[in-house]
Amino acid sequence: MIKHFTEGESFEGVDFSKDVLTQGEYDSCSFKKCRLAEVDLRLITFSDCTFEECDLSMAKIRNAAFKTVSFKGCKMLGLRFDECVTMLLSFSFENCQLDFSSFFKLKMKSTIFKNCNLREVEFREADLTNARFENCDLTRALFENTILQGADFRTASNFSIDPESNKIKKARFLGSGLPGLLDKYDIVIE
Numbered sequence: 001m002i003k004h005f006t007e008g009e010s011f012e013g014v015d016f017s018k019d020v021l022t023q024g025e026y027d028s029c030s031f032k033k034c035r036l037a038e039v040d041l042r043l044i045t046f047s048d049c050t051f052e053e054c055d056l057s058m059a060k061i062r063n064a065a066f067k068t069v070s071f072k073g074c075k076m077l078g079l080r081f082d083e084c085v086t087m088l089l090s091f092s093f094e095n096c097q098l099d100f101s102s103f104f105k106l107k108m109k110s111t112i113f114k115n116c117n118l119r120e121v122e123f124r125e126a127d128l129t130n131a132r133f134e135n136c137d138l139t140r141a142l143f144e145n146t147i148l149q150g151a152d153f154r155t156a157s158n159f160s161i162d163p164e165s166n167k168i169k170k171a172r173f174l175g176s177g178l179p180g181l182l183d184k185y186d187i188v189i190e
Contacts, residue, residue, distance in 0.1 A: 003024050003025065004022045004023060004024025004025070005024055005025050005027070006022075006024065006025070006026045006027070006029060007026075007027045007028055007029070008027070008028050008029065009026075009029045009030075010029070010030045010032070011029065011030070011031045011032070011034055012031075012032045012033060012034070013032070013033045013034065014031075014034045014035070015034070015035040016034060016035060016036050016039045017035060017036075017037070017038065017039055021036070021039065021041065021044065023042075023043045023044055024044065024045070025044075025045040025047065026044065026045065026046050026047070026049055027047045027048060027049075028047070028048045028049065029046070029049045029050075030049065030050045030051075030052070031049065031050070031051045031052070031054050032051075032052045032053060032054070033052070033053045033054065034051075034054045034055075035054070035055050036054055036055060036056045036059050037055045037056065037057040037058060037059065037075075038057070038058045038059060038060070039056075039059050039060070040059075040060045041059050041060060041061050041064045042060055042061070042062050042063050042064055043063050043064070044064050044065070045064070045065040045067065045085075046064070046065065046066050046067065046069050047065075047067040047068065047069075048067070048068050048069075049069050049070075050069070050070045050071075050072065051069070051070070051071045051072070051074050052072045052073055052074070053072070053073040053074065054071075054074045054075075055074070055075045056074060056075070056076045056079065057075050057076060057077040057078060057079075058077065058078045058079070059079060061079060061080060061081065061083060061084055062080070062083040062084075063083070063084070063085055064084050064085065065084065065085035065087070065088070065089070066081075066084060066089060066090070066091050067088045067089070067090060068088075068090045068091070069090070069091045069092075070091065070092050070094075071091065071092070071093045071094070071096050072094045072095060072096070073094070073095045073096065074093075074096045074097070075096070075097045076093075076096055076097060076098050076101060077097060077098070077099050077100055077101070078099075078100040078101060079098070079101040079102070080101070080102050081101060081102060081103050081106060082102045082103060082104040082105060082106060082122075084106075086106065086107065089106065089107070089108070090111075091111065092111065092112040092113075092114075093111075093112070093113050093114065093116050094112075094114040094115060094116070095114070095115045095116065096113075096116045096117075097116070097117045098113075098116055098117065098118050098121055099117055099118070099119040099120060099121065100119070100120050100121070101118075101121050101122070102121070102122040103121065103122060103123050103126045104122050104123075104124055104125060104126065105124070105125045105126060106126050106127070107126075107127040108126055108127060108128055108131060109127060109128070109129045109130055109131070110129070110130045110131060110132075111128065111131045111132075112131070112132045112134070113131070113132065113133050113134065113136050114132070114134040114135065114136075115134065115135045115136070116133075116136045116137075117136070117137050118133075118136050118137060118138050118141050119137060119138070119139040119140060119141070120139070120140045120141065120142075121138070121141045121142070122141075122142045123141060123142060123143050123146050124142050124143070124144045124145060124146060125144070125145045125146060126146050126147070127146075127147040128146060128147060128148050128151050129147055129148075129149045129150055129151070130149070130150040130151065130152075131148070131151045131152070132151070132152045133151070133152065133153050133155075133156040133159075134152070134155050134156075135155045135156070135157075136155075136156045136157070137156075137157055137158050138156055138157065138158050138159035138160075139158040140158075140160075141159060141160075143159075143160075143161045143162070143165075143166050144162075144165050144166065145165060145166065146161075146166045146167070147166075147167045148161070148166055148167060148168045148171045149167055149168065149169045149170055149171065150169075150170045150171060150172075151168075151171045151172070152171070152172045153171060153172060153173050153177060153180075154172050154173060154174045154177070155174075156177070158180070159177070159180040160180050160183040160184075161180060161181055162181075162183075162184050163181055
């Protein structure tokens with residue numbers, strides 16, 4: 001059986017809940033202002049693709065592959081990235097809403113999150129070595145047994161990270177971020 005392959009195509013304003021995205025591989029494609037919310041993306045491989053101002057909330061991404069994919073201005077609520085194909089997994093996020101999503105146990109070294117809402121996102125047991133959280137809201141994000149070595153939290157806000165249950169060697173924080181590292185002690189920092 002021949003696997004569907006699409007290269008270099010641009011999709012703009014497409015509602016994929018009506019126009020089904022064919023299973024297969026999409027290489028160097030761009031998706032702009034597309035609706036993919038609750039769409040079944042299983043068994044689809046995206047390589048070197050960009051998603052701009054798309055809604056992917058609650059999309060089914062079990063066994064989908066994201067290889068060097070860029071998301072900009074996307075709404076991505078409740079995505080289970082932990083169910084994706086992990087081989088060659090690589091993505092970046094800018095101006096995205098990722099609330100309630102899961103990156104449980106994923107290897108995401110050097111991943112960039114820029115100007116993102118990451119409220120109640122699960123990062124437990126993930127490898128976020130050298131990841132950057134630029135101007136990100138991490139309210140109630142879960143970090144437990146997470147590798148955060150060299151990660152940059154200097155401009156992140158509302159995080160709560162227990163240094164005793166995460167690897168944070170060489171992670172970068174501003175002095176104003178200290179309360180987020182000392183939450184469990186219930187102390188007052190003035």
